[in-house]
Amino acid sequence: MKMSRNFGYIRVSTDQQKLNRQVETLKQFVDKKYIYSDKASGKDMEREGFQNMLKAIRENDTLYIKSINRLGRNKQQIKEYLE
Structure with a gap:
């Protein structure tokens, strides 16, 4: 059985x-090398950091995320994308 890992995802909308x-x-919870990030709008689900995190x-x-809105614009959009 593989060991579970902790990942983080962070996003800001503007520079x-x-x-x-x-x-x-x-x-506090995640080794920095497992924290993925983007500087992009939440409506774009094809963000590079987000996609790399999904692959890993x-x-x-x-x-771990600071807020659900870091993943996407709204809960429905996130749910639809991840299904």
Whole structure:
């Protein structure tokens, strides 16, 4: 049985926003090398960091996010994309 891993995902919408606060929060639970990030709109589900995280994460791994809206624009959009 494979060991489970902890992953993190952070996103900001604009260049003026900073990733640092989200990184510091997630580093309590996730090794920095497993934190994926994007500087992009939440409506674009093809974001590079998000897609790379989806490729890396496996069943039984844990994903940490600061807020559900970091994954996408709204819960329905996220649910539809991940199904």
